[in-house]
Every structure is written in C-alpha cells, then in structure tokens.
Amino acid sequence: MFNIELAGVVITVNNRYPAVEKLCREYITHETASSAFTVEVSDEQIDREQSVGDFSRGYCESVCIYREIVKKIPKYGVFFLHASVVEADGVSYAFMAKSGTGKSTHTSLWLKHFGERARIINGDKPLLRFVDGQLYVYGTPWCGKEGYQINTSSPLKALCFLERGEKNSIRRLNDNEIVNRLFHQVIMPENASDMEDFLKLLDRTVKEVPMWLLTCTISDEAVVTAYEAMSKETQK
Amino acid sequence: MKIKEGFILRSVGSENVVVAVGEQSRKFNGMIRLNNTGKFLWELLKEDRTEEFLADELVANYDIDREQATADVKRFAERLKEAEVLA
Incomplete structure (x- = not known):
C-alpha cells in the first residue's frame, strides 16, 4: 500500500x-x-x-x-481524457483520436518542430482540472507505450480531435460535433453522484475550452497548421 | 411505458445526453443523445405514459400535426426500447 x-x-x-x-x-x-x-x-x-x-x-x-x-x-474536480498532450512555450494542447490514427505520431512531430520549446506532458492518459477558471493538464504515471510523461501541470489552451487526411486543415467544432467524439475519449463513473460530478466537468469543458478538428498528414506542416490556429484563438 | 431507474439526462454544452448509473451502468455502456423534442418526451416518460398521451403532448406543445406526432413518438419509443431504457 x-x-x-x-x-x-x-x-x-x-x-x-x-x-x-x-x-x-x-x-x-x-x-x-x-x-x-x-x-x-x-x-x-x-x-x-x-x-x-x-x-x-x-x-x-x-x-x-x-x-x-x-x-x-x-x-x-478532476477528470480523465484519453489524449496525447503536448506543451509548447508553456501552453498545452490535447490531441484525441480513434486508436491507430496517430495522435502520438502527431505530438512527436511537435517535439521535432519546437525542439526545447516543447515537451509531452502525457502521451496517452492525462488528468485535467480547473484551477481559478483555467483548465490545467496534469501528468500521470499512466502514459501509453512511448512512456512520455512528466509529473507536472500545464495550462491547457485547446482540445483537438485528429483525423488523417490528404491535406492539412483545421476548424472549430460546434457542441453537436463535439459530444460524440468526446464521449469516446472518457471513462464514465458508475456511481450516480460521481457521474453528476463528471458530467458537470465535461459540460464546463465544452463551454469554456475551444475544441478543434485537425485533418492532417504526417508532416511538419500539420504541426504548423495546428499551432497557428490554436495558439492564436483565445475565445470560446 | 416509462424510463427505467438508473438513467439520467443532463446537458453537456448545448447537447442533451442520457447515461446510465448504478446497476444500469453494468448493462448499458455509453450514452444516448436527444434533440429537444426527445428531451421533452424523456421528461414526460419519468412517469408511466402511453404513446397516445405523448403524441397529444407533442401536438399541444410543438407545431406538428397528429399524424406526424404519432409517427415521431413511435420512432422515439422504438429507439428507447432497442436501447433497453424503457420498463
């Protein structure tokens, strides 16, 4: 114990x-x-x-x-998302995708692009928590096969669903588009009161944190496309 | 028909989602999304209701005719039965 x-x-x-x-x-x-x-x-x-x-x-x-x-x-006040979270210049971005799509591949490209300015907070199984109105991501020991994890916290600026495509493009998702995608990346409590707390956290996240859909190739251009859009926009 | 114990309807952003809790969560894994009409019918189904009653309520509260309301209720009830949500 x-x-x-x-x-x-x-x-x-x-x-x-x-x-x-x-x-x-x-x-x-x-x-x-x-x-x-x-x-x-x-x-x-x-x-x-x-x-x-x-x-x-x-x-x-x-x-x-x-x-x-x-x-x-x-x-x-803490919840889990199945995501690969990369930090660049002190601000983090969480990437989510169906397994096999290559979210780890994508966040690894960020390391290549940004060098020492970037690090992966957790490659697969981070925890999230609101502190003073800002969503933060936290490292955990559980992190996927690459073993990328850091015992730290970082402000999470945006969530991004990732799909593979022929070209690189990114756009904001509306609530209708978000919900199904998001529920595929969570683990739901069973107990009724835990479920209430969990749904409140998801609701707040959907309301307050920008969510994006990145269609991308495995390329440096994919990183630039994602970073340019997500790092600039601050409004939900 | 009515909604079984152990299902809850909540909003996530602007969307309505139904999830299972407690014992139900062992059998029902995932969630159901409802549009606003679905939410309206769901709230009514907390009590035991007939399809006829639900169709009447739709006609009274939404801009649809009786025939359309009956068809909508039937489809909604079928969907909930498939998901084993109705008792």
Missing part, C-alpha cells in the same frame, strides 16, 4: 503486485493524513483484464487501478 498525488489529489493505492508501485514511483507522496480515497482491485478484475491480452498480472492490476482512480476522481 502506498500514496500517490495526482492532479493535487492524494490517493491510497492498495496493491497486490509490485509493478504498480514501481510505475507510480515519481508520484509517491508521504502525506498519508490527507488521502482522498483508496483504490484496490480484486483478483476477478485482474483476471478479466488479463483475458483481453497476454499481459502480466502486475500490468493488468495497474490498468485496473487507474480505471478505478479515474471513476472516483471527478468528485475532487
């Missing part, structure tokens, strides 16, 4: 296998008094996770642990 701090929330993890503690090592905190909630998963949950693919029980436990965290954390 150990405590981690994610997006400012202290969580107790009651683990069975050492893999999850190793994964979380940079996020471990010793402020035991302030733990918001405890997560643990059963052998049955690990069995079910393992039936999906040939992974170790420790790895499967860590996946289940994060899912439990994500379902409970909206109560503390």
Whole structure:
C-alpha cells in the first residue's frame, strides 16, 4: 500500500503486485493524513483484464487501478481524457483520436518542430482540472507505450480531435460535433453522484475550452497548421 | 411505458445526453443523445405514459400535426426500447 498525488489529489493505492508501485514511483507522496480515497482491485478484475491480452498480472492490476482512480476522481474536480498532450512555450494542447490514427505520431512531430520549446506532458492518459477558471493538464504515471510523461501541470489552451487526411486543415467544432467524439475519449463513473460530478466537468469543458478538428498528414506542416490556429484563438 | 431507474439526462454544452448509473451502468455502456423534442418526451416518460398521451403532448406543445406526432413518438419509443431504457 502506498500514496500517490495526482492532479493535487492524494490517493491510497492498495496493491497486490509490485509493478504498480514501481510505475507510480515519481508520484509517491508521504502525506498519508490527507488521502482522498483508496483504490484496490480484486483478483476477478485482474483476471478479466488479463483475458483481453497476454499481459502480466502486475500490468493488468495497474490498468485496473487507474480505471478505478479515474471513476472516483471527478468528485475532487478532476477528470480523465484519453489524449496525447503536448506543451509548447508553456501552453498545452490535447490531441484525441480513434486508436491507430496517430495522435502520438502527431505530438512527436511537435517535439521535432519546437525542439526545447516543447515537451509531452502525457502521451496517452492525462488528468485535467480547473484551477481559478483555467483548465490545467496534469501528468500521470499512466502514459501509453512511448512512456512520455512528466509529473507536472500545464495550462491547457485547446482540445483537438485528429483525423488523417490528404491535406492539412483545421476548424472549430460546434457542441453537436463535439459530444460524440468526446464521449469516446472518457471513462464514465458508475456511481450516480460521481457521474453528476463528471458530467458537470465535461459540460464546463465544452463551454469554456475551444475544441478543434485537425485533418492532417504526417508532416511538419500539420504541426504548423495546428499551432497557428490554436495558439492564436483565445475565445470560446 | 416509462424510463427505467438508473438513467439520467443532463446537458453537456448545448447537447442533451442520457447515461446510465448504478446497476444500469453494468448493462448499458455509453450514452444516448436527444434533440429537444426527445428531451421533452424523456421528461414526460419519468412517469408511466402511453404513446397516445405523448403524441397529444407533442401536438399541444410543438407545431406538428397528429399524424406526424404519432409517427415521431413511435420512432422515439422504438429507439428507447432497442436501447433497453424503457420498463
């Protein structure tokens, strides 16, 4: 059992296998008094996770642990998005896409384009939280196969859905276009009151944060197209 | 017919979404989107209602004729039944 701090929330993890503690090592905190909630998963949950693919029980436990965290954390004003988040000049942009579209490929191109001005806050599974009217993204130990994650926070300027195309173009999405796309990138709580908190956070995000659709090739021009549009516009 | 326990309708931005909570969330994974007419009918279906009653309410509150209202209600009810939302 150990405590981690994610997006400012202290969580107790009651683990069975050492893999999850190793994964979380940079996020471990010793402020035991302030733990918001405890997560643990059963052998049955690990069995079910393992039936999906040939992974170790420790790895499967860590996946289940994060899912439990994500379902409970909206109560503390924090929510999860399946996204690759890149920061450029101190401001972050979250890219979301159907799996296999290449959101990690796209954010890696930002690193190439901006060099030391850019970094990936989390490559796959970040947490988000509003602080004083601004949405921030937070690093987590869970981050996708490339292992890009930094234990930090960064103001999130825009959310962007990504599709592959022949040419590079970007446009704003309206609420009608956003909702289906956004619900594909979340994990919903089961408990009624957690669900209420979660939907309030999504509602606020849709109302306050600009959302875009980038149609792109794998190119430097794709980065320029995305950055030029998203970094300039500030109004929702 | 009426909406089963465990479904909630909320707005996300300008959109109406229905999600499942508690026990229902084990069976129903995902969400249903409703337009404003759908939202209107959903609110009525918190009580046990007949298709006829719903069609009457549509005619009374929206600018549509009885025939259209009956067809709209039928389609809406079918959709909810398919999603196993109605009791």
